[in-house]
Amino acid sequence: MIQSQRYGHAGFRPLYYPGGPALIAVMRRAMPMPGLSSDALRHAYSPRFLEPLLDTNSNVFFLMFSPGFGQNAEQPFYDAFAGAAEYLKEQGCHAVACVSAGHFDAAGAQRAAMPWAVRGRSARVPSWIPGFHMACWTHPDMRASVLDRALKALELGAHGVCFDTVINGACPSAAGDGFAGPIGCACPRCREAFARETGEPCPKIFPPRHHDGPDRFFKYADWRARATTDAFSGWASAIEKSAPGALTAASLLHPAQANASVIFGADTRQIAKRCHAILAETNGLIDFNKSGLAYDAATLEILAVTASGCDIATVPWHAGPRLEAPPGPQLWRAVLGEAASCGAAAAPRAALFFDPGTLTPATLAQEQFEPHRASARAFWNWIDSAPEVFENLAPFAHTGLLCDPDSWMRGGHAAGRVFLAMHATLSELHAPFRVVARAELEHGAPSHIKGLIVPPGIGFTDHETGALRESGVRLLFIGPAPAWAADGNNESLDASLFESPAQRVAGLRLAEARHNGSPAPYMQHRIPVPGRVARALETYPRVTVPEQWETIFGAVQKMRARAGDDLVVEAPPYIAVRLWSDESGRRIVAHAAHLLPGFQGPSRMRLCVPGAQSARILTPDRNRITYQQDSALSLEIISYAAIEFRME
Numbered sequence: 001m002i003q004s005q006r007y008g009h010a011g012f013r014p015l016y017y018p019g020g021p022a023l024i025a026v027m028r029r030a031m032p033m034p035g036l037s038s039d040a041l042r043h044a045y046s047p048r049f050l051e052p053l054l055d056t057n058s059n060v061f062f063l064m065f066s067p068g069f070g071q072n073a074e075q076p077f078y079d080a081f082a083g084a085a086e087y088l089k090e091q092g093c094h095a096v097a098c099v100s101a102g103h104f105d106a107a108g109a110q111r112a113a114m115p116w117a118v119r120g121r122s123a124r125v126p127s128w129i130p131g132f133h134m135a136c137w138t139h140p141d142m143r144a145s146v147l148d149r150a151l152k153a154l155e156l157g158a159h160g161v162c163f164d165t166v167i168n169g170a171c172p173s174a175a176g177d178g179f180a181g182p183i184g185c186a187c188p189r190c191r192e193a194f195a196r197e198t199g200e201p202c203p204k205i206f207p208p209r210h211h212d213g214p215d216r217f218f219k220y221a222d223w224r225a226r227a228t229t230d231a232f233s234g235w236a237s238a239i240e241k242s243a244p245g246a247l248t249a250a251s252l253l254h255p256a257q258a259n260a261s262v263i264f265g266a267d268t269r270q271i272a273k274r275c276h277a278i279l280a281e282t283n284g285l286i287d288f289n290k291s292g293l294a295y296d297a298a299t300l301e302i303l304a305v306t307a308s309g310c311d312i313a314t315v316p317w318h319a320g321p322r323l324e325a326p327p328g329p330q331l332w333r334a335v336l337g338e339a340a341s342c343g344a345a346a347a348p349r350a351a352l353f354f355d356p357g358t359l360t361p362a363t364l365a366q367e368q369f370e371p372h373r374a375s376a377r378a379f380w381n382w383i384d385s386a387p388e389v390f391e392n393l394a395p396f397a398h399t400g401l402l403c404d405p406d407s408w409m410r411g412g413h414a415a416g417r418v419f420l421a422m423h424a425t426l427s428e429l430h431a432p433f434r435v436v437a438r439a440e441l442e443h444g445a446p447s448h449i450k451g452l453i454v455p456p457g458i459g460f461t462d463h464e465t466g467a468l469r470e471s472g473v474r475l476l477f478i479g480p481a482p483a484w485a486a487d488g489n490n491e492s493l494d495a496s497l498f499e500s501p502a503q504r505v506a507g508l509r510l511a512e513a514r515h516n517g518s519p520a521p522y523m524q525h526r527i528p529v530p531g532r533v534a535r536a537l538e539t540y541p542r543v544t545v546p547e548q549w550e551t552i553f554g555a556v557q558k559m560r561a562r563a564g565d566d567l568v569v570e571a572p573p574y575i576a577v578r579l580w581s582d583e584s585g586r587r588i589v590a591h592a593a594h595l596l597p598g599f600q601g602p603s604r605m606r607l608c609v610p611g612a613q614s615a616r617i618l619t620p621d622r623n624r625i626t627y628q629q630d631s632a633l634s635l636e637i638i639s640y641a642a643i644e645f646r647m648e
């Protein structure tokens with residue numbers, strides 16, 4: 001069972017809702033465009049524009065808290081925020097203030113001579129957006145300023161604070177200082193703090209980059225992650241003291257992509273221990289430039305097992321020119337369902353959509369988005385009426401994919417990427433699996449796991465080795481198997497398969513097509529389907545499975561067969577399927593989300609759960625059962641469905 005401290009699984013229903021005059025002021029600097037001052041955006045915090053959002057049945061509103069823009073703008077902003085917090089409270093909801101911890105927000109950030117501005121390696125002061133500087137995290141005044149903001153928000157009635165842009169503290173690389181290095185500040189105070197706290201002389205090139213020597217680089221990254229955690233811990237304790245019961249959250253980046261702790265200077269797991277909720281900025285689900293539809297899923301599953309104790313949320317779509325309109329109502333529902341099936345919550349962005357013609361900002365509160373709100377509402381109402389789809393259940397599979405963020409820290413980008421490539425391959429080709437945390441091995445064999453995939457860079461302790469051997473779990477090593485495991489029961493997969501181009505082709509390639517002005521996804525290159533050439537779709541080119549995927553998938557299937565993992569899931573790659581079960585494994589619920597609802601390709605899923613005596617379909621849509629025989633069941637997925645199997 002996923003432990004959630006505040007809201008509990010499926011009880012955490014966040015919305016990410018940036019708005020108000022302060023946001024308009026930032027937007028003017030960051031992305032000047034006409035029509036920014038629309039009523040819906042300017043008055044986003046007024047009851048008039050908050051009320052329609054209550055239609056979605058969301059209960060936690062992440063509101064931007066940025067009073068530091070414009071001349072004398074603070075008081076009107078405070079009044080608007082306090083009004084929103086009070087209104088939401090009356091409605092039984094929570095307002096959480098997103099306070100920027102890393103750049104432009106804190107008081108004074110717009111002053112060129114700000115004493116705590118970040119210094120780049122060239123000693124210049126880089127800007128995050130024109131006129132605003134990033135904050136050096138070792139400066140006590142900066143830390144105090146961020147805390148002041150947080151306490152002010154609580155004083156105005158916020159239920160909690162989400163420290164935003166934790167990853168962006170001191171990030172010259174993102175501000176054009178050249179990409180290749182760890183994010184960090186080169187000011188004299190940071191150099192001195194590094195030397196003092198590590199007992200090492202400060203390297204001449206500071207912050208050091210990976211190619212300056214991995215040892216030096218990791219030492220720096222460790223120190224930097226500790227400095228971030230320290231600052232965060234200080235804020236969290238101060239909040240606990242002055243506002244007992246207030247929620248503390250952090251907005252952090254994808255933990256596997258480019259191993260966040262190294263590149264972005266924040267150790268997600270350490271920060272998770274000090275807060276109640278994590279908002280992961282993954283920006284993954286329907287970014288057509290990225291490969292892999294299961295992009296958000298990997299993040300959420302990693303967080304669910306490595307940061308348990310926190311409520312986990314993802315912001316599945318961010319502001320940007322690719323998302324002028326909110327994704328359609330059916331996708332909205334699929335995204336909520338998919339995130340829930342990963343043990344997390346989706347916090348859909350509910351504002352900053354742009355009409356492509358006029359570039360006028362729109363928010364979900366506007367009339368034309370009633371179908372979106374209704375779709376979310378129907379989903380949450382349905383969960384309330386069918387608590388058995390999650391209650392007393394936990395993610396379930398007979399095959400595990402081992403997750404060890406420490407190995408990504410040591411192994412650099414490659415180790416994290418191999419994990420993601422495996423995650424995408426297994427998800428999209430449907431080898432039923434769940435992410436297994438390294439910590440689970442401490443207690444012997446993980447529940448129900450018969451086969452375990454071990455990504456490269458993981459060195460087991462004697463205790464873990466003993467537990468694994470004793471449990472009889474079959475292992476598939478990516479890279480050579482260690483001597484203790486070379487006994488004929490375990491296999492290994494050539495790690496060079498992931499060097500290239502397998503990791504680049506991991507996942508579907510999608511592109512954006514426009515039909516009547518609205519984005520419509522279509523298959524651009526290939527749909528991988530195990531073992532055969534995919535059915536050619538009428539308007540799309542013939543597609544084939546990349547050779548590397550065949551090899552990877554084949555090796556996993558062989559290991560699964562030998563381990564006695566007989567679960568079968570067959571579905572197109574854009575239907576995400578995850579299994580949950582009770583402790584005994586006698587009740588299994590499959591969650592299926594169609595990540596391209598409305599796409600003209602096949603949408604049928606087939607499930608075979610050996611030993612199942614009965615099955616029933618639970619869904620907010622009218623999904624049609626097309627075939628059912630013995631323990632196999634097949635149905636069409638419209639946006640989301642749950643299927644419950646009982647063994648008795």
Ligand SMILES: [Zn+2]
Binds near residue numbers: 136
């Ligand atoms: Zn500094």
